[in-house]
Amino acid sequence: MANIHDVARVAGVSISTVSYALSGKRSVSEDARRRITAAVQELGYLPNAAGRMLAGARTRILALSAPLRSDTYAPAHMAFVLAVATAARRYDYDILLLTEDEATNGLRRVTSSRLVDAVILLDVSIDDERIGLVRDLSVPSVVVGVPKDATGLICVDLDFAAAARLTIDRLAEAGHRSIALLGHPEAVYQRGSNFPHRFRNAFLDYAAEQKISAKFVMPGTSDTDVRQAVDQMLDPGDSVTGVVMHCEESIQSRALQVIAESGRSVPGDLSVISACTSFDTSHFHPPLDVIPLVAADSCDRAVALIMQALDGAAEPHVELVAPRYESRGSLGKPVQPAVPELT
Amino acid sequence: MANIHDVARVAGVSISTVSYALSGKRSVSEDARRRITAAVQELGYLPNAAGRMLAGARTRILALSAPLRSDTYAPAHMAFVLAVATAARRYDYDILLLTEDEATNGLRRVTSSRLVDAVILLDVSIDDERIGLVRDLSVPSVVVGVPKDATGLICVDLDFAAAARLTIDRLAEAGHRSIALLGHPEAVYQRGSNFPHRFRNAFLDYAAEQKISAKFVMPGTSDTDVRQAVDQMLDPGDSVTGVVMHCEESIQSRALQVIAESGRSVPGDLSVISACTSFDTSHFHPPLDVIPLVAADSCDRAVALIMQALDGAAEPHVELVAPRYESRGSLGKPVQPAVPELT
DNA sequence: TTGTATGCGTTATCAA
DNA sequence: TTGATAACGCATACAA
Numbered sequence: 001m002a003n004i005h006d007v008a009r010v011a012g013v014s015i016s017t018v019s020y021a022l023s024g025k026r027s028v029s030e031d032a033r034r035r036i037t038a039a040v041q042e043l044g045y046l047p048n049a050a051g052r053m054l055a056g057a058r059t060r061i062l063a064l065s066a067p068l069r070s071d072t073y074a075p076a077h078m079a080f081v082l083a084v085a086t087a088a089r090r091y092d093y094d095i096l097l098l099t100e101d102e103a104t105n106g107l108r109r110v111t112s113s114r115l116v117d118a119v120i121l122l123d124v125s126i127d128d129e130r131i132g133l134v135r136d137l138s139v140p141s142v143v144v145g146v147p148k149d150a151t152g153l154i155c156v157d158l159d160f161a162a163a164a165r166l167t168i169d170r171l172a173e174a175g176h177r178s179i180a181l182l183g184h185p186e187a188v189y190q191r192g193s194n195f196p197h198r199f200r201n202a203f204l205d206y207a208a209e210q211k212i213s214a215k216f217v218m219p220g221t222s223d224t225d226v227r228q229a230v231d232q233m234l235d236p237g238d239s240v241t242g243v244v245m246h247c248e249e250s251i252q253s254r255a256l257q258v259i260a261e262s263g264r265s266v267p268g269d270l271s272v273i274s275a276c277t278s279f280d281t282s283h284f285h286p287p288l289d290v291i292p293l294v295a296a297d298s299c300d301r302a303v304a305l306i307m308q309a310l311d312g313a314a315e316p317h318v319e320l321v322a323p324r325y326e327s328r329g330s331l332g333k334p335v336q337p338a339v340p341e342l343t
Numbered sequence: 344m345a346n347i348h349d350v351a352r353v354a355g356v357s358i359s360t361v362s363y364a365l366s367g368k369r370s371v372s373e374d375a376r377r378r379i380t381a382a383v384q385e386l387g388y389l390p391n392a393a394g395r396m397l398a399g400a401r402t403r404i405l406a407l408s409a410p411l412r413s414d415t416y417a418p419a420h421m422a423f424v425l426a427v428a429t430a431a432r433r434y435d436y437d438i439l440l441l442t443e444d445e446a447t448n449g450l451r452r453v454t455s456s457r458l459v460d461a462v463i464l465l466d467v468s469i470d471d472e473r474i475g476l477v478r479d480l481s482v483p484s485v486v487v488g489v490p491k492d493a494t495g496l497i498c499v500d501l502d503f504a505a506a507a508r509l510t511i512d513r514l515a516e517a518g519h520r521s522i523a524l525l526g527h528p529e530a531v532y533q534r535g536s537n538f539p540h541r542f543r544n545a546f547l548d549y550a551a552e553q554k555i556s557a558k559f560v561m562p563g564t565s566d567t568d569v570r571q572a573v574d575q576m577l578d579p580g581d582s583v584t585g586v587v588m589h590c591e592e593s594i595q596s597r598a599l600q601v602i603a604e605s606g607r608s609v610p611g612d613l614s615v616i617s618a619c620t621s622f623d624t625s626h627f628h629p630p631l632d633v634i635p636l637v638a639a640d641s642c643d644r645a646v647a648l649i650m651q652a653l654d655g656a657a658e659p660h661v662e663l664v665a666p667r668y669e670s671r672g673s674l675g676k677p678v679q680p681a682v683p684e685l686t
Numbered sequence: 687t688t689g690t691a692t693g694c695g696t697t698a699t700c701a702a
Numbered sequence: 703t704t705g706a707t708a709a710c711g712c713a714t715a716c717a718a
Contacts, residue, residue, distance in 0.1 A: 001457065001481065003695055014705045019697060026698095029703060049458035050402065051695030053393035054710045061439070068425055075417035081424075082411055085442045094453065096404070097440045099428045110437065114344065114711095115392035138344065222626060223600070250593070257566070283565060346711055357689045362713060369714095372687060394711030397694045457695095 002043035003051075010039035022047070053114075062093050062306065063116040065107055065130060067100035071192050072123065073248045076278035076293065080122050080144065083299035091307050093117075104133050111139045118306045120144065126194045140309035142302045145193055152316050154309065156302045159320035160195045160276060161202035163291045166323055167244045167273045168206050168214075170289075176242035176271060176334045179207065180215040180233045182255060184247045189218070199246050199276060215240060219251055226251055230258040234270075241334035242271040245288075249279045256284055267332030276323070287328040297321045345386035346394075353382035365390070396457075405436050405649065406459040408450055408473060410443035414535050415466065416591045419621035419636065423465050423487065426642035434650050436460075447476050454482045461649045463487065469537045483652035485645045488536055495659050497652065499645045502663035503538045503619060504545035506634045509666050510587045510616050511549050511557075513632070519585035519614060519677045522550065523558040523576045525598060527590045532561070542589050542619060558583060562594055569594055573601040577613075584677035585614040588631075592622045599627055610675030619666070630671035640664045 008015040013032050020026035021036045028036070039045070053059040066081050068074070085095045096116055098106040107130065110116045117139060121130055124145040134141040135152050143155045171179050181203050183189070184196050200216060207214035215238055219229035234240055245252045252274060256266070264270045266286050274281045274288040278295065281288040298321050308314040351358040356375050363369035364379045371379070382388070396402045409424050411417070428438045439459055441449040450473065453459045460482060464473055467488040477484040478495050486498045514522050524546050526532070527539050543559060550557035558581055562572035577583055586602075588595045595617060599609070607613045609629050617624045617631040621638065624631040641664050651657040 001455070005695080015696085016698080016706075017704060020704090023697080027703070032703085044455065046452065046455040048397075048695050049453075049456040050393050050396035051710095052456075052697080054391075054397050054694085054712090055696035055698080056710090057697095059393065064440070068421065074421045078411065078417045078421045081440070082442050085440055086444060089444060089449075094458070095440045097407070097424070097428055097438045099425050101429060101432060106432075109389065110392075112344070112387065112389040113392040113395075115437070223596075223628065250596070253566075253593070285566065347713095348711085358712080359690080359714075360688060363688090366713080370687070375688085391711050394694095395713080397696090397710090398712040398714080399694090400713095 001048075002045045003048060004045070006043055007036065007039045007045050010043065011035040058310075059115060059117050060093050061096050061116045062088050062303075063098055063107060063110045063119045064095045064122065065098045065103060065119065066122040067098075067103045069100070069123075069125075069192070071188050073278070075249070076295070077123065079278055079295040080299060083295035084120055084122070084144075084303060087296070087300045087303035091303065093303075104129055107133055107137070111137050118142075118310055120302055120306060123193055125192060126197075140306060140314070142306045142309070144298055144302050145195065146198070146318055148194065150316075150318050153318075154305050154314060154316055155318040156298050156305065157195070157318075157320060158276060158293055158298060159323055160198040162320070163276050163323035164199045164202035164244075164246075165206045166291060166325055167275050168203065168210060168212060170273065170325060170331060171242040171244070171271060172210055172212060174242070174271065174331055174333050176212070178213040178215075178238055178240050179242040179244065180217060180238075180240045182229065182233060182243060182245045182247060182251070183216060183218050185221050185251075186218045195276070196246070203244065203246075213238070219247065219255070221251075223254055226254040227258045230255050230262075234259075234262065234264070240270075242273070242331075244273045244275050245277075246275045249277075252277075252281075252288075253284065256288075260285075267330050269335055271331045271334070273331060282328060286330055288330045289328050290326050291323045292326060294324075344391075345388045346391060347388070349386055350379065350382045350388050353386060354378040401653075402458060402460050403436050404439050404459045405431050405646075406441055406450060406453045406462045407438045407465065408441045408446060408462065409465040410441075410446045412443070412466075412468075412535070414531050416621070418592070419638070420466065422621055422638040423642060426638035427463055427465070427487075427646060430639070430643045430646035434646065436646075447472055450476055450480070454480050461485075461653055463645055463649060466536055468535060469540075483649060483657070485649045485652070487641055487645050488538065489541070489661055491537065493659075493661050496661075497648050497657060497659055498661040499641050499648065500538065500661075500663060501619060501636055501641060502666055503541040505663070506619050506666035507542045507545035507587075507589075508549045509634060509668055510618050511546065511553060511555060513616065513668060513674060514585040514587075514614060515553055515555060517585075517614065517674055517676050519555070521556040521558075521581055521583050522585040522587065523560060523581075523583045525572065525576060525586060525588045525590060525594070526559060526561050528564050528594075529561045538619070539589070546587070546589075556581070562590065562598070564594075566597055569597040570601045573598050573605075577602075577605065577607070583613075585616070585674075587616045587618050588620075589618045592620075595620075595624075595631075596627065599631075603628075610673050612678055614674045614677070616674060625671060629673055631673045632671050633669050634666045635669060637664075637667075 021028040119141040121143045274290040276293045278293045281290045364371040462484040464486045560576045617633040619636045621636045
């Protein structure tokens with residue numbers, strides 16, 4: 001494996017000239033540059049990572065803490081991991097992957113040993129054990145998600161509250177006055193991340209504020225549980241005309257089936273919006289209006305912020321990414337409410 | 344950040360004694376060892392990764408090439424990534440994650456720069472562009488999956504052919520004579536990995552060998568496509584009494600629904616086996632007999648083989664992990680075939 | 687059992 | 703514009 005000395009020898013210059021030619025931190029004569037470039041090509045030279053880490057202050061590696069909990073939705077999780085990796089490469093950074101076993105110990109290990117320059121935390125839960133740790137870490141960190149106590153942290157996340165309000169605005173504009181939120185299974189709200197809460201709370205608060213009747217239903221995980229939840233949601237007594245789904249793919253898919261089997265058409269009889277969704281809703285029947293959860297949006301910002309933090313100053317703050325609404329035709333006007341029954 | 348000199352000073356010994364005390368490569372007096380341990384504790388010393396990489400010949404990092412293709416099933420993919428990471432930690436190795444953009448360039452980059460000691464390739468497709476590369480890489484590599492041409496490579500994978508034969512043996516033992524395989528969507532067979540082929544081919548070959556009538560059906564991806572595939576599979580003319588599903592979760596789940604809606608009970612009217620499945624089939628109704636695709640099985644072996652390769656010799660070979668059958672009660676005896684109609 | 691000294695490959699300072 | 707050289711932190715061969 002060729003090293004910088006080999007390149008210097010072949011190019012007929014000193015190693016410092018080679019180093020500067022490659023880093024561009026000092027001007028090098030056109031002639032020398034050409035010979036160096038040729039030598040690099042010929043030898044297939046790539047700077048030794050360890051040497052670079054030791055001499056420079058940078059390892060050009062980011063730790064990515066991505067524990068997979070039992071209630072984690074794998075496809076979304078994977079999308080975020082990939083988005084971080086892709087964003088990092090744009091800054092010539094690589095990703096060192098830390099999983100559950102290493103959620104805290106691993107973070108301490110790779111930062112104390114200076115293996116990584118900085119840390120990105122994925123999918124932080126309400127009381128995440130990692131949060132206490134990163135606060136007094138020797139390297140910068142950015143959190144994707146918002147923990148209960150975000151003081152001293154740089155956080156990036158989709159604005160779930162704004163997304164919830166956006167669904168209500170759209171439904172309200174279309175004339176709906178009684179709507180429902182099909183949320184995650186109860187367990188997700190109990191020990192999971194906090195975005196389900198942020199969405200649900202904003203949904204219920206804003207609906208009340210807008211004088212819209214809103215109902216919240218948590219489905220179970222089995223097929224029959226979902227059927228039950230949908231039945232409950234569409235109880236004729238409440239005359240719900242619009243539904244927002246904030247749950248994972250299998251539940252949404254199942255719910256749509258149950259709705260279809262009940263004889264309701266979308267959007268004819270019922271308007272449906274899929275909210276903060278990390279999968280493709282266009283293959284559903286019908287395709288659903290959606291506020292997509294774009295991993296790249298949050299992760300690009302997270303990596304950009306880490307780079308700022310590495311370059312000097314980036315103040316602790318919470319940065320919320322604005323939601324986008326995509327129409328696919330599953331939102332319509334509410335059906336004329338049935339004539340009130342005489343008692 | 345404390346370094347080895349600090350530890351040496353506090354412990355009142357030389358840095359080499361510290362180094363040897365920590366590595367255990369030379370005996371150190373009990374007295375010195377105690378003082379060194381105390382100093383390490385007091386200073387929170389952890390060896391600097393770069394220094395270690397440069398001086399030793401090891402970086403203690405493995406590259407994990409895990410591109411996510413359009414037809415990749417994210418949960419399974421994630422399970423393999425995590426399994427590799429977990430296995431690697433047992434050898435005090437970390438994982439550097441390489442994604443699609445970096446499938447080949449990234450491999451070249453991290454190996455040429457000596458950032459990683461070795462490489463693990465996940466989900467290799469039939470004609471994987473990465474295969475040509477790893478053959479003349481300067482570091483050892485292990486492939487999870489089996490490419491078309493495996494010469495010169497160390498490969499680890501579930502024995503999909505044995506799994507296919509195992510399903511047939513179980514069905515045959517129970518008395519089934521006409522069975523069907525519900526495979527992946529056609530696109531998966533065309534541009535994907537080769538395990539679907541290995542399973543299908545072994546299934547059809549072995550069924551023929553065992554004089555069992557076997558039918559192969561590829562479903563489309565939409566809900567109605569799956570219904571169509573199941574209908575085709577259970578065409579009364581073929582009197583299929585046993586079904587093996589080798590496809591992803593959403594299709595299996597949907598197929599079970601269609602079967603239930605058709606009025607067939609499992610295993611009363613139809614026996615069903617889920618084959619090489621990376622998700623949990625116990626929450627299905629009914630729970631399915633399954634040959635699980637245990638990511639840890641393959642990944643543990645892959646990492647073990649990489650360590651062997653790093654320690655000197657590991658001959659190129661293909662290592663197939665034996666399948667395991669788990670009964671959950673979805674396999675029964677075939678129903679008495681209907682009285683043949685008179686023409 | 688312990689200490690000294692060299693080298694790993696790079697970056698960056700200093701001198702020319 | 704360039705070159706010599708001192709770090710960076712550790713492992714280890716060599717000496718004691």
